[in-house]
Amino acid sequence: MENDYSEKNELQTPCFVFYEDVFVQNLVNLKKALNRRFCNNVIGYSFKTNSLPRLLQLVKENDCYAEVVSDDEYLLAEEMGFRNNCIIFNGPVKGEQIFKKAIVNGSLVNIDSTREIEWLNSMTLEKTVGIGIRVNIDLEKMLPGHTSTGENGGRFGFSYENGELHKAICQLRHQPNIKIDRLHMHISNATKSASVYQCLARAACEIMEVEGLDISFIDFGGGFFGGGDDGAAYNRYVDAIYETLVECGHEKTGVIVEPGASVVATSFSYLTRVTDKKKTTYGHFVLTDGTRMHIDPFFRKQTYSFNRFPHRSGNELLQVICGFTCMENDRIMKISEPEFEIGDMIEYNIVGSYSMCFNSLFISYLPYVYSLGSDNLYRIVRIKWGVKEYIQGNRWLF
Numbered sequence: 491m492e493n494d495y496s497e498k499n500e501l502q503t504p505c506f507v508f509y510e511d512v513f514v515q516n517l518v519n520l521k522k523a524l525n526r527r528f529c530n531n532v533i534g535y536s537f538k539t540n541s542l543p544r545l546l547q548l549v550k551e552n553d554c555y556a557e558v559v560s561d562d563e564y565l566l567a568e569e570m571g572f573r574n575n576c577i578i579f580n581g582p583v584k585g586e587q588i589f590k591k592a593i594v595n596g597s598l599v600n601i602d603s604t605r606e607i608e609w610l611n612s613m614t615l616e617k618t619v620g621i622g623i624r625v626n627i628d629l630e631k632m633l634p635g636h637t638s639t640g641e642n643g644g645r646f647g648f649s650y651e652n653g654e655l656h657k658a659i660c661q662l663r664h665q666p667n668i669k670i671d672r673l674h675m676h677i678s679n680a681t682k683s684a685s686v687y688q689c690l691a692r693a694a695c696e697i698m699e700v701e702g703l704d705i706s707f708i709d710f711g712g713g714f715f716g717g718g719d720d721g722a723a724y725n726r727y728v729d730a731i732y733e734t735l736v737e738c739g740h741e742k743t744g745v746i747v748e749p750g751a752s753v754v755a756t757s758f759s760y761l762t763r764v765t766d767k768k769k770t771t772y773g774h775f776v777l778t779d780g781t782r783m784h785i786d787p788f789f790r791k792q793t794y795s796f797n798r799f800p801h802r803s804g805n806e807l808l809q810v811i812c813g814f815t816c817m818e819n820d821r822i823m824k825i826s827e828p829e830f831e832i833g834d835m836i837e838y839n840i841v842g843s844y845s846m847c848f849n850s851l852f853i854s855y856l857p858y859v860y861s862l863g864s865d866n867l868y869r870i871v872r873i874k875w876g877v878k879e880y881i882q883g884n885r886w887l888f
């Protein structure tokens with residue numbers, strides 16, 4: 491990424507750069523890790539993490555499924571050409587109409603709420619439909635400090651510990667043409683530790699035994715770490731899951747994973763240019779045409795992996811790199827570096843997950859996205875949004 495300054499200098503900033511080969515290699519490495527252990531495995535790419543259409547095209551070309559969590563995402567998956575039986579439909583906000591369409595068309599629907607059970611019971615099913623059920627286990631109790639919700643607990647799925655899951659399973663069993671075929675175990679975890687997935691595997695096996703379920707797939711959801719390490723992290727997760735399933739005698743059960751961040755984060759960078767410099771009594775401010783809102787929408791990051799072009803030597807100076815917006819807190823990082831000059835470029839790496847999908851329309855509209863293909867050429871895969879794109883679909887009186 492560092493050596494092609496002159497080509498990058500041709501790109502219109504601010505922009506995201508999608509390194510297609512990195513993304514595809516991540517998918518290939520994950521698939522290899524799964525194939526080592528499980529004959530029956532599926533990768534369902536998490537649309538919510540980054541749903542750039544060019545990226546979704548590569549997901550499809552690499553035989554991955556679409557993992558979607560809303561009607562809009564379901565329709566996007568269809569629009570991108572995913573077959574209905576290659577769409578995993580999760581989440582608590584499904585609409586009734588799309589839910590029923592997904593069931594009839596053979597999508598892998600994982601139910602998350604009682605209203606979905608009612609919708610199912612209101613349907614006349616001509617043939618047996620395999621259904622998944624989202625399980626809510628008290629992971630925080632089993633592995634304190636590992637969940638992102640901590641003491642507040644997670645709200646998705648049916649609680650195993652308080653009997654809600656059992657109740658839901660009984661209600662589903664009333665429907666003659668429903669077979670509970672998948673357990674969906676995703677829990678939003680804070681540590682990305684392999685022990686989380688061992689715990690989920692153990693819990694899934696216990697539920698199968700206790701409820702007498704004959705399950706084809708355990709779906710572990712997402713929340714993995716990975717990318718940029720030749721698949722080492724993916725292997726560790728898959729081995730941890732496999733060893734636990736062996737211990738429980740369920741290693742022949744199929745496995746679904748729904749990666750987002752672990753495959754997409756390393757495949758995007760964000761390119762900006764220095765537009766101005768300011769010295770105040772408080773310090774040296776470097777103004778750029780990028781914004782923190784594009785790469786850190788929750789304003790949580792402290793540091794970045796970044797490259798700067800061209801190379802500059804000289805004494806280090808403490809500089810505050812700022813974004814273009816008129817918000818004082820649009821400050822991207824504070825760094826000691828040789829002084830930046832107007833026109834210099836700063837490229838922030840590993841910014842592909844949960845950044846673009848949260849990009850705001852505050853004072854300037856969505857930035858360009860370029861992709862770098864295997865032919866080493868940069869192509870625009872999304873134009874910058876201007877006023878035309880901003881006002882599309884709006885109505886007002888003249």
Ligand SMILES: Cc1ncc(COP(=O)(O)O)c(C=O)c1O
Nearest residue numbers: 536539676712713748749750751
């Ligand atoms: C059900 C489900 N699957 C997959 C993912 C993707 O997770 P990540 O992007 O952390 O891999 C999420 C994220 O919250 C999720 O809720």
